[in-house]
Amino acid sequence: QSVLTQPPSASATPGQGVTISCSGSSSNIGSNTVNWYQQLPGTAPKLLIYSNNQRPSGVPDRFSGSKSGTSASLAISGLQSEDETDYYCAAWDDSLNGWVFGGGTKLTVL
Amino acid sequence: EVQLVESGGVVVQPGGSLRLSCAASGFTFDDYTMHWVRQAPGKGLEWVSLITWEGKSTYYAHSVKGRFTISRDNSKNSLYLQMNSLTTEDTALYYCAKDSGKGFGRSFDYWGQGTLVTVSS
Numbered sequence: 001q002s003v004l005t006q007p008p009s010a011s012a013t014p015g016q017g018v019t020i021s022c023s024g025s026s027s028n029i030g031s032n033t034v035n036w037y038q039q040l041p042g043t044a045p046k047l048l049i050y051s052n053n054q055r056p057s058g059v060p061d062r063f064s065g066s067k068s069g070t071s072a073s074l075a076i077s078g079l080q081s082e083d084e085t086d087y088y089c090a091a092w093d094d095s096l097n098g099w100v101f102g103g104g105t106k107l108t109v110l
Numbered sequence: 111e112v113q114l115v116e117s118g119g120v121v122v123q124p125g126g127s128l129r130l131s132c133a134a135s136g137f138t139f140d141d142y143t144m145h146w147v148r149q150a151p152g153k154g155l156e157w158v159s160l161i162t163w164e165g166k167s168t169y170y171a172h173s174v175k176g177r178f179t180i181s182r183d184n185s186k187n188s189l190y191l192q193m194n195s196l197t198t199e200d201t202a203l204y205y206c207a208k209d210s211g212k213g214f215g216r217s218f219d220y221w222g223q224g225t226l227v228t229v230s231s
Contacts, residue, residue, distance in 0.1 A: 002154065035217045037155070044205055044221040045147075045155060056219065088155050092215060098171050099145070099157035099215060 119225030132206030
């Protein structure tokens, strides 16, 4: 049972957009910034979004993040086949004094 | 180019001990907090531990506290994870990850490829 809650799966067709949610509490998302990671099959995770809505250099602007209260979202527009993979949210938790991840969302591009 | 190379993962019996290492290059190692993150086979990511830039502050996940010890040697650009009293629940791919800052963490901006720890009799 992950501290942050993500839907286990999401799907959309190529060219469409999709949003993945991440729900937490006042001790994590409610009081700290959220990061998103993309993990392609058989590879290490890659930082996709940091500080709620910032993209590292090299990440396409099709990827965007937002946060409101104790929830965060990752939006992907103009879906491409290579976007079909796993996505994780993460935040620092003030009560646990540690980082917490969501359980991950497997995105399928139909 | 930032590189993180983990080593030390093996098959170990329950109750055993193991020390993982992570060799870092391509950045000023002692400017950044470092983390260990693990992923059990077919499961999601689980943060394990962090150590701040100077090694004075460490934090642990509840699941490993009291059994695992994180350390670093800034003179060798290396991060370590001493793992004791291992159980089958510790079986996972262990990633070394660089933080983007110095404190308890901002984001994990670079990751190694991981080293596999298997706890089995």
